[in-house]
Every structure is written in structure tokens, then in C-alpha cells.
Amino acid sequence: MLDRPLILHGELEYLGPGKLGKRVDTPYKEQTTITDSSASVQRGDGAPRLFSLAQAPELEGFLRGFSALLGGDAATLQRDFQLSASGSQAHWQLQLKPRDERLARRIRAIEVDGTRDTPRCFRTHEADGDLGVLLVDTLADTKLTTRPSPAQLDALCRGVDAK
Amino acid sequence: MRTRRSVLIVLALWLLALVALATFAIQHLHISTDLRSFMPPPQTADQKLLMDQIGEGPGSRLLLLAIDGAPEPTLAELSHGLADALRQDARFEQIVNGVFDPAALDDQLLPYRYLLSPTLDTHALDASFLGEQLQQRVEDLASPAAALLKPLLARDPTLEVLALAERWSPPKAPATRDGVWFSSGGAALLLAETRGAGFDPAAQGAAIDALEAAFRRLPNADKASLTLSGPGYFTVLINAKTRGEADRIGAVSTIGFILLLLLAYRSVPSLLLAGLPVVSGGLAGIAALALGFGSAHGITLAFGFTLLGVAQEYPIRLLSHRRAGEDALTSVRALWPLLATAIASAAIAYLAFFASGVGGLQQLAVFTIAGLVVAGLSTRYLLPRVLPARFRDVAATPGLAAATRFIDRVPRPRWLPWLLLIVSLLALWRAPGPLWQNDLAALTPVPQDLLLRDAKLRGELGAPDVRYLLVLQAADADGVLALSEALTPPLDALVKQGSLDAVELPSRYLPSLATQRARQAKLPGRAVLATALADASRELPFRSDLFTPFLDDVEAARKLPPLDAAQFARSPFGARLGSMLVQRDDGWLGLATLSGVHDADALADFTATTQGQARLLDLKGASESLVVAYRERILRALGLALILLAVTVVVALRSLRRAWHVLAPMSLATLLVLVVERGSGISLSLFHLVALTLAAGLGLHYALFFERPVADAAEARRTLHATLVCVISALLVFGLQAWSSLPVLRAIGLTVALGVGFHFCLSILMARGRRSAGIDD
Numbered sequence: 001m002l003d004r005p006l007i008l009h010g011e012l013e014y015l016g017p018g019k020l021g022k023r024v025d026t027p028y029k030e031q032t033t034i035t036d037s038s039a040s041v042q043r044g045d046g047a048p049r050l051f052s053l054a055q056a057p058e059l060e061g062f063l064r065g066f067s068a069l070l071g072g073d074a075a076t077l078q079r080d081f082q083l084s085a086s087g088s089q090a091h092w093q094l095q096l097k098p099r100d101e102r103l104a105r106r107i108r109a110i111e112v113d114g115t116r117d118t119p120r121c122f123r124t125h126e127a128d129g130d131l132g133v134l135l136v137d138t139l140a141d142t143k144l145t146t147r148p149s150p151a152q153l154d155a156l157c158r159g160v161d162a163k
Numbered sequence: 164m165r166t167r168r169s170v171l172i173v174l175a176l177w178l179l180a181l182v183a184l185a186t187f188a189i190q191h192l193h194i195s196t197d198l199r200s201f202m203p204p205p206q207t208a209d210q211k212l213l214m215d216q217i218g219e220g221p222g223s224r225l226l227l228l229a230i231d232g233a234p235e236p237t238l239a240e241l242s243h244g245l246a247d248a249l250r251q252d253a254r255f256e257q258i259v260n261g262v263f264d265p266a267a268l269d270d271q272l273l274p275y276r277y278l279l280s281p282t283l284d285t286h287a288l289d290a291s292f293l294g295e296q297l298q299q300r301v302e303d304l305a306s307p308a309a310a311l312l313k314p315l316l317a318r319d320p321t322l323e324v325l326a327l328a329e330r331w332s333p334p335k336a337p338a339t340r341d342g343v344w345f346s347s348g349g350a351a352l353l354l355a356e357t358r359g360a361g362f363d364p365a366a367q368g369a370a371i372d373a374l375e376a377a378f379r380r381l382p383n384a385d386k387a388s389l390t391l392s393g394p395g396y397f398t399v400l401i402n403a404k405t406r407g408e409a410d411r412i413g414a415v416s417t418i419g420f421i422l423l424l425l426l427a428y429r430s431v432p433s434l435l436l437a438g439l440p441v442v443s444g445g446l447a448g449i450a451a452l453a454l455g456f457g458s459a460h461g462i463t464l465a466f467g468f469t470l471l472g473v474a475q476e477y478p479i480r481l482l483s484h485r486r487a488g489e490d491a492l493t494s495v496r497a498l499w500p501l502l503a504t505a506i507a508s509a510a511i512a513y514l515a516f517f518a519s520g521v522g523g524l525q526q527l528a529v530f531t532i533a534g535l536v537v538a539g540l541s542t543r544y545l546l547p548r549v550l551p552a553r554f555r556d557v558a559a560t561p562g563l564a565a566a567t568r569f570i571d572r573v574p575r576p577r578w579l580p581w582l583l584l585i586v587s588l589l590a591l592w593r594a595p596g597p598l599w600q601n602d603l604a605a606l607t608p609v610p611q612d613l614l615l616r617d618a619k620l621r622g623e624l625g626a627p628d629v630r631y632l633l634v635l636q637a638a639d640a641d642g643v644l645a646l647s648e649a650l651t652p653p654l655d656a657l658v659k660q661g662s663l664d665a666v667e668l669p670s671r672y673l674p675s676l677a678t679q680r681a682r683q684a685k686l687p688g689r690a691v692l693a694t695a696l697a698d699a700s701r702e703l704p705f706r707s708d709l710f711t712p713f714l715d716d717v718e719a720a721r722k723l724p725p726l727d728a729a730q731f732a733r734s735p736f737g738a739r740l741g742s743m744l745v746q747r748d749d750g751w752l753g754l755a756t757l758s759g760v761h762d763a764d765a766l767a768d769f770t771a772t773t774q775g776q777a778r779l780l781d782l783k784g785a786s787e788s789l790v791v792a793y794r795e796r797i798l799r800a801l802g803l804a805l806i807l808l809a810v811t812v813v814v815a816l817r818s819l820r821r822a823w824h825v826l827a828p829m830s831l832a833t834l835l836v837l838v839v840e841r842g843s844g845i846s847l848s849l850f851h852l853v854a855l856t857l858a859a860g861l862g863l864h865y866a867l868f869f870e871r872p873v874a875d876a877a878e879a880r881r882t883l884h885a886t887l888v889c890v891i892s893a894l895l896v897f898g899l900q901a902w903s904s905l906p907v908l909r910a911i912g913l914t915v916a917l918g919v920g921f922h923f924c925l926s927i928l929m930a931r932g933r934r935s936a937g938i939d940d
């Protein structure tokens with residue numbers, strides 16, 4: 001759909017189990033608040049728009065995974081996803097495949113890369129081939145080219161230099 | 164002279180005739196349950212529209228559904244499942260549960276979005292508007308809305324489909340959670356529009372059965388409960404309830420009646436034979452309906468058989484008045500003048516029902532008159548020929564002599580009736596509550612709690628106010644749409660000003676042809692649009708060929724013939740519009756529904772400025788005016804019946820003084836029933852009037868027989884015996900009805916039971932009074 005990726009900068013806030021805040025600072029301003037069942041999106045000075053998470057399952061899956069991961073809730077993670085881990089303490093990768101059929105129709109898998117106790121990169125593989133990448137922590141300030149290739153992103157997430 | 168053989172022949176012929184009548188009736192009578200035939204005939208244009216709306220209008224075909232009792236995600240799944248199942252069902256026109264599915268706009272209809280959506284009225288499809296829109300789409304793609312918008316984007320970058328979805332959703336839609344409507348109480352809400360008319364119980368029954376079966380087949384359906392409401396549901400419910408209740412009351416009163424007769428006459432053959440006149444009357448009534456109308460209302464039959472209870476008096480009189488050693492034919496000849504008077508006057512009373520002009524009541528009149536006449540004639544000519552020769556003279560019934568003596572000795576002060584009259588008039592004057600019940604709903608036996616639930620669901624669903632309707636009038640359907648567009652700004656101003664919460668105009672769904680053409684003229688050519696699009700997306704990351712489907716659709720929309728009401732009404736989204744446009748002989752009507760009307764006067768003032776093109780229809784006002792007009796008719800008819808009745812009695816008795824003794828207790832007793840009912844705050848409905856007439860008919864019997872000069876004390880005892888049997892049986896039948904859960908049966912039962920009591924007591928006091936000293940032994 002897009003011929004170059006959309007690159008946004010902002011803050012991601014973990015607000016406790018099932019709650020997440022996402023603020024976009026550039027290239028435009030947007031504040032998203034996600035709770036268990038709904039998301040509200042406010043752009044500029046406009047009135048917030050409300051979405052049911054059932055309408056945006058990829059977000060729901062991401063939220064559950066992210067929330068459980070940050071909350072250290074292995075049981076919830078196990079219930080919602082098929083987990084497979086690889087790598088080392090310094091560079092680990094966790095792959096989450098949704099168990100819920102409805103969610104799986106939208107999301108193939110979520111890959112999380114991290115070092116030690118910090119996740120740094122979330123990649124959401126949507127079923128239609130689109131890829132959403134969320135770089136956090138130390139990676140958040142990475143300077144990206146206007147069109148980073150999947151290989152570059154992969155290298156970035158794994159913490160190796162892509163040449 | 165009377166041989167066993169001739170008895171058997173008469174009996175066999177009689178039974179054969181009954182079988183023939185029954186066969187004819189079963190083959191030719193169609194039982195209908197259209198409640199409208201029990202409503203008054205419409206006179207004014209508003210009343211006609213009201214009756215149409217009640218029967219066939221969109222409101223009456225709407226079923227309101229609520230699913231609750233389980234966690235919300237389960238309820239949402241059930242709502243989705245039920246809607247999907249019913250969309251496959253031919254019995255349903257449409258089903259709405261809050262989900263907007265853009266896929267339902269098929270390829271043929273999709274390009275029309277540029278003609279249907281108001282976007283082009285305020286914006287042009289130029290580089291600046293497209294640029295602004297595309298920038299928003301970029302932001303949408305990174306937001307939670309992405310999943311929703313992705314499938315639409317290439318074809319519809321300005322999201323006209325969503326603009327239409329918003330426009331087409333009910334003006335006051337319930338909250339949407341998990342993609343479906345939810346009430347404030349946490350129940351999933353749906354609206355189902357049936358194809359069958361609201362008051363067609365067969366179609367509604369089939370639709371409701373299919374709906375409930377579809378619900379039960381859904382996974383997890385056992386964990387939740389489905390609640391239905393709406394006119395169609397009420398029709399089915401009342402149908403089943405009326406039948407069930409009439410059957411139950413009928414069964415119990417039949418058993419009571421049999422026991423009473425066994426006790427009174429101690430003869431099984433007499434009892435069986437005494438039933439034949441009423442059976443004959445009932446079958447004759449049904450046959451008369453089959454001949455005269457071809458169909459009968461279920462309520463007609465239920466009421467008719469009840470009213471025919473009067474006819475049971477005829478064989479009872481014959482059995483009670485037969486003196487020892489007397490042939491049954493001789494006794495019946497002696498009784499006949501009085502019986503004939505009673506039958507003639509009752510038949511005349513029911514003629515008043517016929518004059519009411521209401522289908523159901525006319526059927527009732529035909530049924531009852533035919534039934535009474537046939538029951539009377541068979542009591543006169545057939546029953547005496549088959550009754551057993553051996554019988555017991557009831558004059559010898561133990562206790563009867565004492566009862567007669569007691570009644571004879573009851574003090575009968577001449578001033579008592581006058582005192583009763585004065586007290587009654589005073590009580591009527593001071594009685595609480597309105598005298599008349601004008602609310603049509605009070606006549607429709609829908610239990611109050613169901614009506615309340617309906618009102619609540621209606622409010623939650625934002626389903627329109629059932630009271631007010633804005634009627635637009637124009638020469639054709641497009642004229643209605645154009646008028647609707649012209650009225651939109653002033654009506655929006657009224658909404659803003661707080662006169663009402665929302666208005667749903669037909670042009671909300673389909674703009675007039677002129678508006679569509681105006682929008683069409685604003686669509687740019689393909690080359691111009693492609694350039695504008697390229698300009699707009701220069702800075703944006705969209706693939707260059709992504710919007711080809713958009714260019715195709717706009718190009719297609721430029722060449723489309725505008726969509727007319729008939730075409731649109733056939734589309735998946737057209738059902739709502741189709742039901743808002745009504746073709747009449749003299750043009751087209753548009754029915755705009757209103758929600759939350761706070762200031763009807765402001766609305767009426769506004770419609771007054773439209774030179775009759777729009778008017779506010781107050782359905783409640785129209786229905787009440789209908790009831791008032793109807794009551795005036797029935798009161799006139801009853802007045803006429805009363806005069807005819809009085810004349811019949813005077814002529815039959817050939818004495819004004821004797822007629823006074825019959826008519827005075829009857830009139831006073833009727834007044835007393837009114838006093839008791841009004842005194843306990845009951846407002847009178849048409850059914851009370853009907854029941855008062857029936858009670859008066861019974862009272863006439865008592866007065867006539869008590870007033871009759873008798874030869875000896877034994878005959879006086881027989882009269883008392885017959886009257887007691889009649890009074891007790893009437894109290895049994897109507898007393899049971901007074902406990903009915905159906906307001907109509909209750910109104911009739913209470914009124915008749917009270918009436919029978921008063922008529923009996925006053926007949927003793929006033930009709931019998933003058934001979935208290937004369938013939939006593």
C-alpha cells in the first residue's frame with residue numbers, strides 16, 4: 001500500500017496490566033490510549049475517536065503481548081501465544097504466535113528482540129504482509145534512512161551491524 | 164302420542180343437522196387474528212394513515228431484540244451470529260445490530276457514494292482537499308483505525324463509505340461495543356424487520372420461531388437469554404394467550420356449569436339434551452359467520468361463545484318451569500311468549516353492535532344474533548320433543564320454599580330505588596379518574612410490563628417515537644425527497660433549539676435526483692482528478708498506482724444515471740427508505756420519524772408554515788380521536804337499542820306499568836354497575852359498554868320472569884329456581900373472566916358479574932315487589 005515506511009517518533013507508556021499509552025510527536029501529534037477493550041485516538045485539537053479493540057485485533061494482540069511481557073506475566077503470555085525463544089542473554093529473541101484464531105487471521109507473529117531484561121524491538125508481522133516495527137529504549141533514537149530495508153531493520157533489532 | 168321412536172328420529176335428525184353445520188363451518192370459516200378488525204373504522208386521513216401504520220408500516224414490522232445474561236464478548240458473538248443467520252432468512256427484510264459492513268454496498272452501488280454523500284456539497288475533489296484527506300489517511304494507517312480502513316483505502320481515500328455509514332445509522336444509535344449495539348444495561352441490541360405485516364400472526368409466528376431457533380443453534384446461546392418485543396411479537400403473544408385463556412376459562416366454566424345443572428335437575432339425560440340448543444346456536448353462529456364474512460376474528464369467537472351463555476337460559480327455563488305431570492311441549496308453549504320477548508330484545512340489543520361499524524363487533528353481532536335465535540327456536544320446537552317424559556318438578560326442591568318465603572318477606576321500601584338513584588348519581592358525579600378510557604392501547608390487551616419493556620428497548624435502540632410522525636406530501640417520490648431536503652435546515656434548527664432530539668428524514672438515505680445531479684456535475688474528469696491526486700500525494704508515501712480504483716469509481720460516478728427511490732429501495736440499504744415512502748391515490752407521502760419530541764407545539768407551528776406540504780401527525784391524538792368517534796357511534800347505537808328494547812317490552816307486555824316494572828330495575832342495576840366501577844377508579848372503555856349491554860340483556864330475563872303473574876306458589880318457586888340457576892351460571896362464567904389476565908376479558912367479566920348481581924337483587928326488589936302480598940299462601 002505504501003512505497004516507503006511510515007516513521008513516527010513518540011513515547012510509549014506502560015500504564016499497568018492491559019493499559020498502554022502511545023504518543024506520537026513527529027511527524028504529527030497524536031495521543032492514543034489503549035485499555036482492555038477500547039482505544040481512543042486524539043489527533044491535534046479534535047475530539048478523541050473511540051475504537052473497539054475488536055475492530056483492531058492486531059493492536060489487541062500487540063497490547064496483550066506487550067503488556068504481559070512488560071508485566072512479566074508468563075502465564076498470560078503462554079495462554080495467548082505460542083512462544084519460542086532463541087539467542088543469548090545479551091541478544092535474545094522471542095517469537096509470539098497468536099493462539100486465538102481471530103487474532104491469527106490478522107497477525108502472523110510478533111517478534112521481540114532484547115538485551116538482558118529490556119525489550120528493544122517489537123516487530124508485528126501482519127497477515128497481509130505489512131510489517132510494523134517498534135523500536136524502543138536505546139533503539140528509539142536510531143537514525144533511520146527514509147527507506148530502511150527489512151534486512152537493515154532485522155540487523156538493527158538483533159543488535160548487529162548490517163553491512 | 165309421543166313414542167320412543169319419534170323421539171329417536173327427531174334426535175337423530177337434530178344431531179345430523181349439527182354435524183352438517185359443523186362440517187360446513189370447519190370447511191368454510193377462516194380464523195383471522197388481525198387486531199385491527201377490533202378497532203374502530205378510520206374516518207380522517209390521519210386515522211387512515213394510523214391504521215396503515217399499525218398494520219403494514221415499518222414500525223409494526225420491527226422486532227426489537229435484546230440478548231443478555233452473559234459477559235459482553237459472548238453477547239457480541241451471539242449478536243453477530245444471530246444477525247448473520249437471519250440475513251440468510253427470507254422471512255426478514257433486514258437485520259441491524261450496529262455493524263456496518265461496507266461489503267454490503269455492492270460494486271454496482273459503490274460508485275454512487277459520490278452522489279449520495281454530502282461531501283461534494285462543501286468540498287471539491289481538488290488537490291487541496293485530496294491532500295488534506297490523504298495526509299489524514301497516512302495518520303490513520305499508523306493508528307488503531309488502520310485495520311478498519313486498509314481494505315477501503317485504495318478505492319475510497321476520502322472515506323465516503325464511512326460518511327454514508329454514519330449518515331445511515333439511526334439518528335440516536337445505541338453505544339457500540341465489540342462492534343455491536345449495547346444497551347446501558349449491558350444487553351446486546353438488535354432490530355429485525357420482518358417481511359410479513361405486523362398483525363399477521365401466522366407470518367409473525369413463523370418469523371419469531373425462525374428467529375428463536377436460529378438463536379438456539381448458536382454456540383453459547385444457552386448461557387444467554389433472548390428477549391423480544393415489538394408489535395409482531397405482541398400479536399403472536401396475544402394470539403396464543405387469548406386462545407389459551409379462552410380455552411382454560413371455557414373448560415373450567417363448562418365443568419362448573421355441568422355440576423350446577425346436575426345439582427339443579429338431577430338427571431344426566433336432561434343435562435345432555437339441555438346442552439343441545441346452545442351447541443346448535445354456536446354452530447349456527449359460526450356457519451353465519453362463514454356465510455357472511457368468510458372469516459372470523461379469534462376474539463369474536465371467544466367473546467361470541469361467552470355471550471351465547473345467555474342462550475343457556477332458554478333450556479333452563481324450560482326444565483325449571485315444567486310442572487309435574489305436564490308435557491314438555493305444553494310447558495314450552497306457556498313460556499314461549501316471554502322467551503320470545505327475551506330473545507327478540509337480546510337480538511335487538513346486539514343489532515347495536517352491528518351498527519357500530521367495527522368489523523370484529525359486527526361479526527360478534529351476527530354470531531350472537533344467529534346463535535340466540537337458533538338456540539331459542541330449537542328450545543321451542545326441538546328440545547321438548549326429545550326430553551324424557553319422566554322428570555322431577557323443581558318446585559319440590561328442598562329449601563326452595565324457604566328461599567321463596569324469605570325473598571317474599573324482604574322489606575321493599577318504595578323509597579329505596581329512589582335513594583339508590585340519588586346516591587348513584589352523586590357517586591358518579593364525584594367519581595375519581597377520567598370517565599372514558601380513550602387510549603387505544605388500553606383496548607389492546609398487551610400487558611403493561613411488556614409495554615414498558617418495549618418503551619425501554621425502543622428508547623435504548625433510538626427507535627423512533629411511536630407517537631409523532633412528520634408527514635411530507637408531494638406528487639411523486641422524488642418530490643418527497645426534494646421536500647425533505649428543503650425541510651432539513653429548519654428542522655435541524657428545531658433540533659438545535661431543543662424542540663426535539665432527532666428527526667429521520669427520507670433524504671437522509673437518498674438525496675433527490677436534482678441534488679444527485681448537482682453533485683455529479685462537481686465530479687472532475689479523470690485526467691483532472693489524476694493530476695490533482697498526483698499533486699496531493701507528492702509528499703506522501705502512497706504507492707503511485709494505489710488509487711486507480713478511486714479514479715475508476717469517480718469516472719463511473721460521472722456517467723451514472725441518478726439513483727431513484729424505487730431502485731434504491733431494492734438495494735440492501737434501501738429497506739428503511741422503502742418503508743418511509745408511501746404511495747397514495749393522490750401522490751406520495753414521506754414519513755419522517757421523530758425522536759424525543761419535547762415541544763410538539765413548536766413543531767406544529769413549523770409545519771403550519773409549509774402550506775400543507777408537511778404536517779405533524781400525532782398518532783396518539785389520531786387514535787384517541789378514533790376512539791372518541793367510535794364511542795359516539797356505539798353510544799348512539801346503544802341509545803337506539805335501548806329505545807327499541809323498551810318498545811319491544813311495552814308491546815310484548817301490552818302495559819306501560821308492567822313494562823316499567825321490567826325496565827326500571829334493569830336501568831337502575833346498570834347505573835349501579837357504573838357507580839361501582841367508576842367509584843373504584845376504572846375508566847370506561849368500549850368493552851365496558853359492550854359488557855353493560857350484555858348484563859342488561861340478562862337482567863331483562865330476570866325482570867321479565869319475576870314480573871310475570873304466576874298462578875300459584877309452586878310456579879313462583881319454579882321461577883326462582885330457574886332464575887337462581889341462570890344467575891349462578893352467569894356469575895360462574897363471567898366471574899371467572901373477571902380474573903382473566905387480559906384487560907378486555909377482565910373488563911367484560913367484572914362488568915357482567917356485577918351486573919348480574921345487581922340485576923338479580925333489583926329484579927327481586929322492584930319487579931317482584933308489587934305481588935308480595937297478592938299470591939302468597
